[in-house]
Amino acid sequence: MPGGGSAIRGSRVGAGPMGEAERGDTAPRQRVVFFCANGHETATVFAVEAAVPEAWDCPRCGLPTSTDVNNPPPPTKIEPYKTHLAYVKERRSESEAAEILEEALEKLRARRARGEVIF
Known part of the structure; x- marks a missing residue:
């Protein structure tokens, strides 16, 4: 084998089979989409029991987001540094x-x- 490859690449010694049968069932989830003033969409997954926040930070531009596609929150006013x-x-x-x-x-x-x- 070139490069000394291994048949169990990507696994560590002692690791058993991976899957839901070994880890248990996953919690029920919901997908929530947030929208920012720049038109970016951010889809985030939350547990069904979790409280969905009203606002989220856009990972692309940092502006605040909301779940209302027609009325995203305005950009926050950035005050200049004061001495x-x-x-x-x-x-x-x-x-x-x-x-x-x-x-x-x-x-x-x-x-x-x-x-x-x-x-």
């Missing part, structure tokens, strides 16, 4: 920021005068 400074500016006005800065500078100057900070 720490942007969040601070949302909480503080310019005058509050100036007061806080002046307070911090007074404390620093006092520490320098006492010799605690050298620079």
